[in-house]
Amino acid sequence: MEIVVTGRHTQVKPRFRDVVENKMNRVTAIAPDAQRAQVVLSHEGNPRQADTAKRVEITIIAGRTVVRAEASSADEFSALDLAMDKLTLRLRRTRDRRKDHRRGYTNPVPVDMGVVEPAVEEEAPEEEPNNSPAAAVASDLGPGESVEVQVGDTPIVIRRKLHIAEPMSIDEALYEMELIGHDFFLFVNKETGRPSVVYHRHGWSYGVFEIDTPENVKSAE
Missing domain, CATH: 3.30.160.100 (Ribosome hibernation promotion factor-like)
Structure with a gap:
């Protein structure tokens, strides 16, 4: 080695x-x-x-x-x-x-915390300044590329980066999380196609969040 x-x-x-x-x-x-x-x-x-x-x-x-x-x-x-x-x-x-x-053993099934629906804004501002949070996600990025935008006159800096990853199962996501020693792991669930996060709860117990839009949830019903 x-x-x-x-x-x-x-x-x-x-x-x-x-x-x-x-x-x-x-x-x-x-x-x-x-x-x-x-x-x-x-x-x-x-x-x-x-x-x-x-x-x-x-x-x-x-x-x-x-x-x-x-x-x-x-x-x-x-x-x-x-x-x-x-x-x-x-x-x-x-x-x-x-x-x-x-x-052939199976791992404990993570706790499903349900679908997290994003908040819906009633009105969107007509114009966004160049140094707004929206500017950080306004442009297309290539794999591995990143962009940073400072919010107004504040010390807050928003950094956006595109990471390409193959969809994986919850079990595979838990495995990757354990390897890197983090308390959570972001991935795309290959069974649902939804952006998801697995995280430590306590001991060997885990949780999973999935994110989707109200439109997609209604069309699946």
């Missing part, structure tokens, strides 16, 4: 590199198909944040699978230990999930 260690606003000491390489044995033991490990060490210069001054981000790439974990602490070695604990837990969940699928 290729191991790449880089520093952001800090210098990576040889001892830290050696410790990283030794700890990566835990990764290969759980995920022998891992091809690349990228470790980024960053430093926060604000003295008020001394307890979390060092941040370690670890990204493991195994084929098309990407698993991430990060943690902060007063020193880089403690941050590395915390990040490794999170990473190995996610790797084990991924490994166990694959075993369960091969055995």
